[in-house]
Amino acid sequence: MTQKSGIAAVAETAGVSVSTVSQVLSGNRPVSDATRARVNAAIAELGYTPHPGARSLRSRRTESIALLVPDITNPFYPLVAVGMQDVLLPAGYLLSILDAGSQSGTGRLLGHVLERRFDGIALHIDGLSDADRARLADSGTRVVALGRDIGIEGSDYVESDDAGGFAKLGEHLLATGRRRIGFIGGEAESDPSRLRLGGLRQAFAAAGTEFADAATVFTSFTRDGGRDGVEALYARRDDWDAIVCANDLIAIGAMDELRRRGLSIPDDVAVSGYDDIDAAALVHPSLTTVENPAREIGRTAARLLLTRLAGDGDDAPTQHITLSTRLVVRDSTTSPIPQER
Amino acid sequence: MTQKSGIAAVAETAGVSVSTVSQVLSGNRPVSDATRARVNAAIAELGYTPHPGARSLRSRRTESIALLVPDITNPFYPLVAVGMQDVLLPAGYLLSILDAGSQSGTGRLLGHVLERRFDGIALHIDGLSDADRARLADSGTRVVALGRDIGIEGSDYVESDDAGGFAKLGEHLLATGRRRIGFIGGEAESDPSRLRLGGLRQAFAAAGTEFADAATVFTSFTRDGGRDGVEALYARRDDWDAIVCANDLIAIGAMDELRRRGLSIPDDVAVSGYDDIDAAALVHPSLTTVENPAREIGRTAARLLLTRLAGDGDDAPTQHITLSTRLVVRDSTTSPIPQER
DNA sequence: GCATGCACGCAAAACGATGTGGAAACGGAT
DNA sequence: ATCCGTTTCCACATCGTTTTGCGTGCATGC
Numbered sequence: 141m142t143q144k145s146g147i148a149a150v151a152e153t154a155g156v157s158v159s160t161v162s163q164v165l166s167g168n169r170p171v172s173d174a175t176r177a178r179v180n181a182a183i184a185e186l187g188y189t190p191h192p193g194a195r196s197l198r199s200r201r202t203e204s205i206a207l208l209v210p211d212i213t214n215p216f217y218p219l220v221a222v223g224m225q226d227v228l229l230p231a232g233y234l235l236s237i238l239d240a241g242s243q244s245g246t247g248r249l250l251g252h253v254l255e256r257r258f259d260g261i262a263l264h265i266d267g268l269s270d271a272d273r274a275r276l277a278d279s280g281t282r283v284v285a286l287g288r289d290i291g292i293e294g295s296d297y298v299e300s301d302d303a304g305g306f307a308k309l310g311e312h313l314l315a316t317g318r319r320r321i322g323f324i325g326g327e328a329e330s331d332p333s334r335l336r337l338g339g340l341r342q343a344f345a346a347a348g349t350e351f352a353d354a355a356t357v358f359t360s361f362t363r364d365g366g367r368d369g370v371e372a373l374y375a376r377r378d379d380w381d382a383i384v385c386a387n388d389l390i391a392i393g394a395m396d397e398l399r400r401r402g403l404s405i406p407d408d409v410a411v412s413g414y415d416d417i418d419a420a421a422l423v424h425p426s427l428t429t430v431e432n433p434a435r436e437i438g439r440t441a442a443r444l445l446l447t448r449l450a451g452d453g454d455d456a457p458t459q460h461i462t463l464s465t466r467l468v469v470r471d472s473t474t475s476p477i478p479q480e481r
Numbered sequence: 482m483t484q485k486s487g488i489a490a491v492a493e494t495a496g497v498s499v500s501t502v503s504q505v506l507s508g509n510r511p512v513s514d515a516t517r518a519r520v521n522a523a524i525a526e527l528g529y530t531p532h533p534g535a536r537s538l539r540s541r542r543t544e545s546i547a548l549l550v551p552d553i554t555n556p557f558y559p560l561v562a563v564g565m566q567d568v569l570l571p572a573g574y575l576l577s578i579l580d581a582g583s584q585s586g587t588g589r590l591l592g593h594v595l596e597r598r599f600d601g602i603a604l605h606i607d608g609l610s611d612a613d614r615a616r617l618a619d620s621g622t623r624v625v626a627l628g629r630d631i632g633i634e635g636s637d638y639v640e641s642d643d644a645g646g647f648a649k650l651g652e653h654l655l656a657t658g659r660r661r662i663g664f665i666g667g668e669a670e671s672d673p674s675r676l677r678l679g680g681l682r683q684a685f686a687a688a689g690t691e692f693a694d695a696a697t698v699f700t701s702f703t704r705d706g707g708r709d710g711v712e713a714l715y716a717r718r719d720d721w722d723a724i725v726c727a728n729d730l731i732a733i734g735a736m737d738e739l740r741r742r743g744l745s746i747p748d749d750v751a752v753s754g755y756d757d758i759d760a761a762a763l764v765h766p767s768l769t770t771v772e773n774p775a776r777e778i779g780r781t782a783a784r785l786l787l788t789r790l791a792g793d794g795d796d797a798p799t800q801h802i803t804l805s806t807r808l809v810v811r812d813s814t815t816s817p818i819p820q821e822r
Numbered sequence: 823g824c825a826t827g828c829a830c831g832c833a834a835a836a837c838g839a840t841g842t843g844g845a846a847a848c849g850g851a852t
Numbered sequence: 853a854t855c856c857g858t859t860t861c862c863a864c865a866t867c868g869t870t871t872t873g874c875g876t877g878c879a880t881g882c
Contacts, residue, residue, distance in 0.1 A: 146837085158838090159842095159862060159863080160860085160862075162841080163860095166841090169861090172861090175861080192534070192537075192597055196533075198840045212559040215554070221553055222553065229589075234593045239578070392763065422765075489868075497832085498831065504830095510830085513831090532868050534869090538870090
């Protein structure tokens, strides 16, 4: 008893060759029904599982995909993950969610991720350094970007219509008489923050309304960021009548801080967010926000990756998909000031 | 130009043998400083990354660990993940978060996970079927269970002192005069639900107080579960003065449904949760709950796994760590009924 | 000057799969 | 019976590492 292991053991108990077992497994070549049955019986009997290392060594594929997010405790990202999994699992891929811990943690984690040779990587990262971009590009790994273009040759991306959503938000603020608007963005000058602010400006421009130029501060996409943002804004002036935040977590943090300062929401100042995470409907007052179709973003990204992985070609042109967003008006912006002209 | 790839290419440009390169990489054998320097230079020049498949093929290790959770959109789990990552990343392990989608999704995902041959698996799963338990056990993979014992030989587990937390909660309810208490648990008869309920009963027993035997219903650990739970409870009787929920999501769902029925919280009925997720402080009224040290659970679990993986022995006895919990009293249980005796 | 011991490197054998070129077996047509 | 085309299976090379067991060359102790 030579105690073979792996596929060799299966081959032995089935009384066939190693390659035949492999054929049965992969279906790459036809195998007679009788042999196939014997092989399958042997596999079941031994409880055999192919070794993924050996397999990927030959096939250069791992059948697994990574989702790299800046902060898994932001409830937006788990939804994206679930969306991706909706599509990937049925296709036989395993999705690994990797948490960079923060925007700046990306670089550290990227090394680990590339080493693992995932077949594809979905990135929801705002500030990608040039060095990291280069590492990604010549790793040859398929990349799909979420939320913004990542600037890598041949990598598709899917985003939400941030500008459109904020334009609708702008109209709404306008209609309720808000004029002195502060904006709290996420990590330094990140594209999403700018895009969102742009939509807002555009709405005011379209209405030809005078617009006390939105003061903007950049912090981080967290509750703490929201608190800091409010402090920074009120250090400049204290007559804001609306504070627009680049995501819901910031908005919730901002509300904490505004309340601490004795301001009433929405009577003194309106607050709005972005994403429409569950908590947006739970806070008091409930938060006006723009719905960001997280799960659909995940699904779409996964489909883009699968398409690229299947037709293993760089042939197809880069795809860029924009999902529409929806304004969700709640209490944090509604009640006041229908006057002024 | 034979165009070697991988370690062989590195060996060639450094002018050493393949094994020497491997030695430099792993540090398993001493290498002279001069050679080490040349090898490292070659590695940098070629941008070489070891192939993880080939590596794991020989070494039988993947340096990656999986965390399997029932529902990644429950904010409790991302915190656990972050805690694990705190410990694992510095140790050179990559953590993959895998979402089973639901308690029942576990089995489906488990196959995928075992195929991938992670070095270790952290499981936060309540109802593990016997078949799955068997698969896990004879996969030989190191397993650490979170929240409860998983019943696998040699697998450690870390849990929170659920019963203790609920005992404190019980005293609190008692002190505020609550007597007719309903309990909404998670997935059918799951251990955590029972444990938590047990702590509650114990507190009442200790006080020698008459206790309208807690009616219990089991649904799922989600907001929807909370709504269903309230419906089920009120189908039995309608004079509850407190509803204790097995986690915060259930509690939040329950509050939605109670409010829909025109009941006032906490005046008509008190509501409590478990976990102390962010949302617990955000809902209105803010939710009394028991703090579950998610991040610390993650850290502890990771340490247990690492210990097992390092001293590759089944020698050490099974470890069982209980983390203490803390009652967090907020508005959802406080105001009313300090009378009666 | 000769055995002895160290420090370094190397060659070669795994590890467990995939996949290609052929060989054997089998029929059907001539 | 011979020939030819299919079908079905196998041997073998290959993927990129890790890991032993051995050579070297050099300083050391006598």
